[in-house]
Amino acid sequence: MAKWNSILQDDPNECFLCGRNGCGDPLDKHHIFGGANRKLSDKYGLYVRLCHSRCHEHGKDAVHNNKDVRLKLQAKAQEAFVDNYSGLNFLSLFGRNYIL
Numbered sequence: 001m002a003k004w005n006s007i008l009q010d011d012p013n014e015c016f017l018c019g020r021n022g023c024g025d026p027l028d029k030h031h032i033f034g035g036a037n038r039k040l041s042d043k044y045g046l047y048v049r050l051c052h053s054r055c056h057e058h059g060k061d062a063v064h065n066n067k068d069v070r071l072k073l074q075a076k077a078q079e080a081f082v083d084n085y086s087g088l089n090f091l092s093l094f095g096r097n098y099i100l
Contacts, residue, residue, distance in 0.1 A: 005045045007081070008047070012049050013027070015049060015051045015054075016048035016049060016050055018051060022049075026051075027051060028052045030063060032073055037094055037095075040093060044081060048073070050063060075099045077098070078094075
């Protein structure tokens with residue numbers, strides 16, 4: 001596995017949301033801000049590992065199926081960005097404020 005530089009998660013061997021270790025449901029790297037901001041997510045360490053089916057793509061509370069879970073994760077990522085990169089403006093880079 002490539003070097004793990006997430007500013008949200010120290011241990012890439014467990015699901016960020018449920019804590020499982022990927023045994024039986026492999027862990028995926030989830031970019032908190034996708035689409036046009038995917039490269040920025042990589043650059044600034046705004047990604048986590050999630051159980052592929054249960055927490056990432058297919059479960060009822062999976063980040064790609066549940067807007068509330070996705071928005072909470074995005075707010076948490078914005079807070080981590082502000083804490084780690086005090087000289088940079090999150091809004092100017094990502095174009096939106098996720099902290100409600």
